[in-house]
Amino acid sequence: LGNVPQAIKSVADLLSSNKCKNIVVLTGAGVSCNARIPDFRTPGTGLYDNLQKYNLPFPEAVFDLGFYRNNPDPFVQLASELWPGLRHSPTITHSFIALLAKKGMLLRNYTQNIDMLDVLAGVPEDKVIECHGHFRTSSCTNCSSAFDGEECKRIIVEEKRAPACKQCGGFVKPDIVFFGESLPLKYHRLVKQDTKMADLLLVMGTSLMVGPVNMIPEMVRSNCPRILLNRELVGTFLRRNGPRTRRKSYDTNAHRDIFHSGDCDDSIRTLCALLGWETELDELNAS
Numbered sequence: 001l002g003n004v005p006q007a008i009k010s011v012a013d014l015l016s017s018n019k020c021k022n023i024v025v026l027t028g029a030g031v032s033c034n035a036r037i038p039d040f041r042t043p044g045t046g047l048y049d050n051l052q053k054y055n056l057p058f059p060e061a062v063f064d065l066g067f068y069r070n071n072p073d074p075f076v077q078l079a080s081e082l083w084p085g086l087r088h089s090p091t092i093t094h095s096f097i098a099l100l101a102k103k104g105m106l107l108r109n110y111t112q113n114i115d116m117l118d119v120l121a122g123v124p125e126d127k128v129i130e131c132h133g134h135f136r137t138s139s140c141t142n143c144s145s146a147f148d149g150e151e152c153k154r155i156i157v158e159e160k161r162a163p164a165c166k167q168c169g170g171f172v173k174p175d176i177v178f179f180g181e182s183l184p185l186k187y188h189r190l191v192k193q194d195t196k197m198a199d200l201l202l203v204m205g206t207s208l209m210v211g212p213v214n215m216i217p218e219m220v221r222s223n224c225p226r227i228l229l230n231r232e233l234v235g236t237f238l239r240r241n242g243p244r245t246r247r248k249s250y251d252t253n254a255h256r257d258i259f260h261s262g263d264c265d266d267s268i269r270t271l272c273a274l275l276g277w278e279t280e281l282d283e284l285n286a287s
């Protein structure tokens with residue numbers, strides 16, 4: 001195995017300790033980058049650095065509810081190119097989450113992604129919370145009436161225009177969560193109890209720049225270990241967790257955080273090799 005980073009060894013120790021039976025996994029766009037889906041904020045390659053042709057006032061406007069109601073064209077153009085289909089396959093990291101589920105160790109996978117690769121990898125649907133929605137159904141941005149998901153897809157992808165609501169004529173969009181919209185009910189229903197129950201938090205491929213999902217690492221119990229496998233250090237990992245207190249050990253998260261910087265698929269491979277889970281991982285990834 002060569003030189004295994006200490007952080008990965010520590011994660012392997014935790015996972016083999018028999019103490020982690022309710023793992024909460026929090027993922028973002030970085031876990032799908034190896035499936036050739038760009039993330040949002042990596043300079044140069046991220047989506048927000050590549051939207052010049054839409055002449056937006058600011059990059060996030062493409063996913064902004066108020067902006068869409070006035071000018072749906074930039075999102076419609078983008079969605080017609082990026083509509084999730086069968087072109088992408090789950091990554092090693094997605095398969096690892098499915099493996100945790102198979103081993104009965106996964107409490108929930110909170111994903112900010114709308115590519116559905118976690119479910120395709122074999123994570124049971126009831127274990128997945130699509131925090132930022134999905135493209136399967138659609139509704140009106142004015143009166144919230146449901147609109148047929150397949151028809152919405154056809155009009156956006158083939159006719160490249162925003163569908164009009166049959167009730168009020170407002171612009172319809174797929175049920176992905178835009179800035180200015182609340183998260184799905186399922187998220188609000190489960191997030192408190194899940195974070196309370198979590199005995200390990202595993203965060204991968206996210207900048208933790210967008211709320212309220214970026215609060216999940218702050219919601220787990222103060223003795224719950226938190227692991228970050230990401231290209232960069234983000235959020236409050238290894239950092240101060242609130243106002244200065246006299247009790248120094250509670251002043252930072254360093255005592256319970258593990259961070260390994262790098263490609264999450266590489267980290268997961270090394271981790272699974274240490275745990276002796278590589279064959280199972282590869283079998284899941286190949287199926």
Ligand code: OAD
Pocket residue numbers: 027028029030031033034039040041042046060063112113132177178179204205206207208209210229230231232234262263264265
């Ligand atoms: P970001 O693009 O903000 O962050 C992706 C993170 O993954 C960054 O920290 C990258 O360094 C890291 N990363 C990229 N490739 C990686 C790899 N192969 N291995 C490990 N880490 C990698 O994406 P999100 O955090 O998912 O919301 O963005 C959150 C939300 O912002 C999205 O759901 C979307 C966006 O606006 C909405 O549109 C509502």
